[in-house]
Amino acid sequence: MSAHPLQLDRKKFGDPANAGNLMSIEEAHRLLGEWVTNERLRLHMRQVAVLMKAWSVEKEGADDKTALAWELAGLLHDADWEKFPESHCKKIIEELESRGIDPVVIHCIASHGPAYFGIEPESRMDKMIYVFDELSGFIHASALIRPTGYEGMDTKSVLKKLKTPSFAAQVSRQDISDAISRIDQNLEEIIVFILDHQPAVR
Numbered sequence: 001m002s003a004h005p006l007q008l009d010r011k012k013f014g015d016p017a018n019a020g021n022l023m024s025i026e027e028a029h030r031l032l033g034e035w036v037t038n039e040r041l042r043l044h045m046r047q048v049a050v051l052m053k054a055w056s057v058e059k060e061g062a063d064d065k066t067a068l069a070w071e072l073a074g075l076l077h078d079a080d081w082e083k084f085p086e087s088h089c090k091k092i093i094e095e096l097e098s099r100g101i102d103p104v105v106i107h108c109i110a111s112h113g114p115a116y117f118g119i120e121p122e123s124r125m126d127k128m129i130y131v132f133d134e135l136s137g138f139i140h141a142s143a144l145i146r147p148t149g150y151e152g153m154d155t156k157s158v159l160k161k162l163k164t165p166s167f168a169a170q171v172s173r174q175d176i177s178d179a180i181s182r183i184d185q186n187l188e189e190i191i192v193f194i195l196d197h198q199p200a201v202r
Helices: 025-035 039-058 064-076 090-098 103-110 124-144 155-162 173-181 187-197
Strands: none
Touching: 025 064, 039 064, 039 124, 039 187, 064 103, 064 124, 090 103, 103 124, 124 155, 124 173, 124 187, 155 187, 173 187
16 A cells, blocks of 8 residues: 555654653744635634643643643644645644744644654544544534524534435545544534534634
8 A cells, every 4th residue: 555645664763852842822823824825724723722731720720821832733733735735744844943943743643643744643632633623624524504603503413414425525434533543522512512612713
C-alpha cells in the first residue's frame, strides 16, 4: 500500500528547548489572516479551537498556559490547507518550528489526521484534536441544512446523519470511529460536548 501524498517524512517536530513557548491568540489570528481567505475554513478552525480550549479546562483541568496550547493547536491545525494544499500540515509545522513554538503544539497538529500524515496521536491533546476535527465539521454541516440551525439539534439527529453515507460524504466515518476508539468517552458524550460549545462560535 503506497503512502498518502500528504504523509510527513519525519516523526519528531520542533525543538525540545522551546517547551512552553507559545504565540498569543492574536498572533495566531494574524497568521490565519495571511494564509486563509476562505471564511468557512476559518470558522472550522475557530470551532475546533473553542472545543479544544473548553475540553482542556473542563475535562483535563488545564491551567491558562496549557489551555492556550490546546487552543492554538485547534486554531492552526488547517492553517496551510488553502494556500498550500499539496503540503498540508508540512507548511504549518515548518512555520511554527521557525517561530520556536512548543513541540507539543506542533506534534498535536501533525497528528490530527494519522491516516493522512502518518503521525499517531500520543498525548491526550493529540487524541482530542483528532476526535474534534472531523466530528466538529460534520455537526456544523448538519446544522447548516436545518431551518433552525443548531437550535433543537440533539445527539439522536447527529447519529442518524452519521449513518447516512450520502450526507457530508467527504467526512470520514472511519476517522471518526478510529478517533473515538482512542479515548475513554463514547461518541454520544463527544457529540453532546460539541453541541454545548460549538453553536456560539462565529
